Amino acid sequence: MEKRMVVAQQDVPARLVPVGTKMTIPSGSFVTLTQALGGNYTVVYNGNMARVDGTDAHALGLESEQLQFSPADGDTIREDDVWYALKTVFDPEIPVNLVDLGLIYNVDIDQANKQVKIDMTLTAPGCGMGPVLVGDVEYRVKLVPNVENVEVELVFDPPWHRDMMSEEAQLETGMFF
CATH class of the missing domain: 3.30.300.130 (Fe-S cluster assembly (FSCA))
Incomplete structure (x- = not known):
């Protein structure tokens, strides 16, 4: 994948690499998309690398990964x-x-x-x-x-x-x- 710049369409939840600290990339921010692997994205924002979960990709204007769980069974965790x-x-x-x-x-x-x-x-x-x-x-x-x-x-x-x-x-x- 080649690096490309994208604009956050809305606030984007992310985690700093490599420490994993939660952060938010504000809507309207420019980020450089550096990697798409395993359904997640690595971006550079304000000089920091961050991971964006693929289920939140829509916030970057990309297609989100959709997880398909079994129908809910009351309050049970399957x-x-x-x-x-x-x-x-x-x-x-x-x-x-x-x-x-x-x-x-x-x-x-x-x-x-x-x-x-x-x-x-x-x-x-x-x-x-x-x-x-x-x-x-x-x-x-x-x-x-x-x-x-x-x-x-x-x-x-x-x-x-x-x-x-x-x-x-x-x-x-x-x-x-």
């Missing part, structure tokens, strides 16, 4: 919907989702408190994009019907290794042996 949301979060450096990369270790749903707790890891403990990935997971899982709170804990035991990847992810990344 585990299938949580896993679906997680499969829409992609590593910002490779076009593979976090589930197929084997980065999601556990999902615990507390129906009474409408909370989802996720244990996840990174491909490397020093990964500079860790806070951004955590923010991506929180943002997407909060879109699941009936979810009010999301808690993501980064864990490094067991350490991630390529055998945790799905076969499809191994083929996609050329790591299939």
Whole structure:
């Protein structure tokens, strides 16, 4: 994708790269679109890199990603919907989702408190994009019907290794042996 300038059509929720701090890009602001990968966008605004979730792309005048969840089942959080949301979060450096990369270790749903707790890891403990990935997971899982709170804990035991990847992810990344 070549870099191009776009104008925010409305206030745009975003997260600073690599720290993941939430910010808002004001309507009418010029941003440089530098990357579109995994349904998310990386932009430069006032000299800072930021990630814009693909579900908010309309605010940049782009086509938004539409997530399709199961019909609501009362107040119940459906585990299938949580896993679906997680499969829409992609590593910002490779076009593979976090589930197929084997980065999601556990999902615990507390129906009474409408909370989802996720244990996840990174491909490397020093990964500079860790806070951004955590923010991506929180943002997407909060879109699941009936979810009010999301808690993501980064864990490094067991350490991630390529055998945790799905076969499809191994083929996609050329790591299939």
